[in-house]
Amino acid sequence: MKVLLISHNPLSTYNGMGKTMMSLFSSFDKAELCQLYIYPTVPDTDMCGSYYRITDKDVLRFYPSFRVRGKELYPDLSMHQVFENSEDEPVYRSPKNKKSSRILARDLMWKLAKWYNRDLEDWLRREAPTVIWVAPGISGFLYDIALKISRKFSLPIVTYICDDYYFTPAPKELWGRARCALLRRKIRKLMQSTSRLVVISPELKEAYESVFSLPADVIMTGSTLSWVGGNALKSKSASISFFGNIRCDRYRSLADVGRALDEINREKTTAYRLKIYSEEKNAEILSAFDGIGSIELCDFLTGDAFDRAISCADYLLHVETFDEGSIAAVRYSVSTKIADSLASGVPLIAYGPSQIASMQHLIRNRCALTVLQPAELKSKLLSILVDPKAGEAVVKNALAVAQRDHCAQRNSEKMRDALKNAEQKGGGCA
Numbered sequence: 001m002k003v004l005l006i007s008h009n010p011l012s013t014y015n016g017m018g019k020t021m022m023s024l025f026s027s028f029d030k031a032e033l034c035q036l037y038i039y040p041t042v043p044d045t046d047m048c049g050s051y052y053r054i055t056d057k058d059v060l061r062f063y064p065s066f067r068v069r070g071k072e073l074y075p076d077l078s079m080h081q082v083f084e085n086s087e088d089e090p091v092y093r094s095p096k097n098k099k100s101s102r103i104l105a106r107d108l109m110w111k112l113a114k115w116y117n118r119d120l121e122d123w124l125r126r127e128a129p130t131v132i133w134v135a136p137g138i139s140g141f142l143y144d145i146a147l148k149i150s151r152k153f154s155l156p157i158v159t160y161i162c163d164d165y166y167f168t169p170a171p172k173e174l175w176g177r178a179r180c181a182l183l184r185r186k187i188r189k190l191m192q193s194t195s196r197l198v199v200i201s202p203e204l205k206e207a208y209e210s211v212f213s214l215p216a217d218v219i220m221t222g223s224t225l226s227w228v229g230g231n232a233l234k235s236k237s238a239s240i241s242f243f244g245n246i247r248c249d250r251y252r253s254l255a256d257v258g259r260a261l262d263e264i265n266r267e268k269t270t271a272y273r274l275k276i277y278s279e280e281k282n283a284e285i286l287s288a289f290d291g292i293g294s295i296e297l298c299d300f301l302t303g304d305a306f307d308r309a310i311s312c313a314d315y316l317l318h319v320e321t322f323d324e325g326s327i328a329a330v331r332y333s334v335s336t337k338i339a340d341s342l343a344s345g346v347p348l349i350a351y352g353p354s355q356i357a358s359m360q361h362l363i364r365n366r367c368a369l370t371v372l373q374p375a376e377l378k379s380k381l382l383s384i385l386v387d388p389k390a391g392e393a394v395v396k397n398a399l400a401v402a403q404r405d406h407c408a409q410r411n412s413e414k415m416r417d418a419l420k421n422a423e424q425k426g427g428g429c430a
Contacts, residue, residue: 001416001423003028004129004155005035006146008137010043010051013302014080016244016336017135020162022047023222023339027412034127036120036145040088043075051075052123054115056106062113070115072123080302082279093282100175103138104182110141116148124149131423135160136190143186147193156195156422161204162221164332166211188212195422198415201357204332217418222408223339225307237271238385240349241313243306244337246278249326251288253319253351258292260378264385265294272385274317277301277309315369315384315391316341320352320359322374327353334358342367343402347391349384351377361405367398 005011005021012018022045025033033048040055054070062068083089096102132155134146150157166187170180191197191208197216199205205216240261246254254276261272272294279300280286289295301309310316318335320326335358341348348368352359362368369391371380384390 001032001131001420002127002129003033003419004124004127004132004149005033005037005048005135006132006142006149007035007037007135008139008142009039010035010037010041010053011045011047012041012043012080013045014082014300015041017162018043020221020336021135023224023408024160024219024412024415026222026224026408027416034129036149038142040084040092041082042073042079042084044077044080046075046077048075050123050127052120054120056109059110059113059115062115066114068113068115068117070117070120089281095282095284100171100173100179104175104179107140107182110139111144115145116152121152124153129153129155131155131419132157133160133419134158134190135162136187137163138165138183140183140186143190147190150193154426156425157190157193158196158198158419158422159190159194160198161208162200162333162336163330164204164207167207167332168328195425196418198418201332201334201361203357203360207332217414219411219414219418220334220405221336221339222411223343223402223406224408225310225340225343237273238314239273239275239312240315240317241275241277241309242317242319243277243301243309244335246276246280246285248330249321249323250319251280251285252323253321254295254317255288255292256374256377257317257319257351257381258289258295260381261294262292263378264382268382270385275309275313277306310340310344310346313346316344316346316348318348318350318352318358318362318368320356322353327356330356330358332357334361338362339402339406342398342406345395345399347384347395348398349381365397365401367394367401369394 009015009017011021030047030049034050035048036052038054043051050072052072058068058070132146132150136142165183170177191212191214197214198219199216200220202218205218209216258274261274264270265272273296274294275296275298277298277300350359350362350368351371354372363370369384371377
């Protein structure tokens with residue numbers, strides 16, 4: 001079996017989706033994998049036998065030159081950063097990119113460009129994949145890429161859904177409604193050509209099976225993290241650590257936690273801290289933390305540095321936001337960092353609405369200290385922080401859940417089974 005991975009990001013240690021893919025394919029030999037991706041970054045792992053990249057800039061240059069110059073490239077095991085060139089960061093991280101008009105313009109740019117050319121076809125023929133694994137998202141052109149290659153080489157498709165865009169309510173504005181309608185059409189088209197569906201949560205499985213009548217496997221993000229907890233909790237100076245993306249309005253909930261800690265510190269003469277490890281540089285987003293004394297902004301970490309930071313934490317934190325739009329956007333998702341959090345042996349505090357799949361996973365398994373309403377945040381944080389034993393029961397449950405649902409080796413073998421099943425059915429797009 002040879003799997004062609006089609007995704008926005010490459011396998012990597014510095015990106016949430018990159019780490020998820022590394023986990024899902026951890027049991028595969030590099031000769032079994034090749035990857036086509038579109039983000040302007042370089043993989044820092046050689047888990048794939050070959051990588052091929054076509055970026056937005058490559059596609060944009062088609063219009064003056066009438067050529068799309070994608071290329072095969074090799075991993076740089078020392079480059080643990082999201083962007084190969086620093087000048088790309090402000091362009092790709094601009095909040096304006098979320099505008100429906102921009103998303104539609106980007107899809108049109110890809111649709112009209114001849115991204116499928118002789119060089120890409122030669123690479124595909126040399127790699128000779130037997131099955132496609134695709135992780136689509138909000139951009140319609142990635143669906144087109146998977147379907148085009150599937151038709152050309154009669155390859156079956158396994159679709160991986162970790163973030164839902166089909167059931168998300170359409171925005172009220174005209175461009176938003178148009179974008180959602182077109183994206184749902186793309187999703188339906190991909191589902192019609194999908195041999196096997198893999199989803200990240202039971203909630204997603206139920207939703208997609210009910211609409212598309214397609215067999216779905218639940219395979220959660222795995223963790224290879226060894227148990228690192230067991231620090232003696234500090235009764236008056238404990239630190240709570242958050243790792244990862246603070247967008248999707250998560251920064252608002254983090255600010256809530258910081259303000260609650262400030263109030264506790266003033267009233268109880270304590271020194272509780274919230275350490276936020278993130279690569280976020282947007283000044284408008286970071287301004288949400290202005291004036292919050294308990295919040296300490298830290299550099300984004302990968303590899304051994306990430307493991308060490310977890311081991312030094314007294315508590316870990318997962319947050320979601322409470323506004324209706326954000327809830328709808330992540331309702332069926334399970335945050336990628338939950339796997340490592342549960343496997344770490346460090347008590348996890350989760351602050352967010354109960355109807356989100358991430359929170360449901362933690363609630364039904366009793367593997368985190370949950371706060372489900374903003375009004376109870378301060379009182380619940382105080383009760384958790386003054387009682388170091390409060391986390392002992394949830395840690396025991398968390399380790400059991402990590403072994404059952406988030407074992408990287410076991411989940412990777414499940415992924416192999418799903419891909420083999422699709423390969424044996426054969427075929428491709430009609």
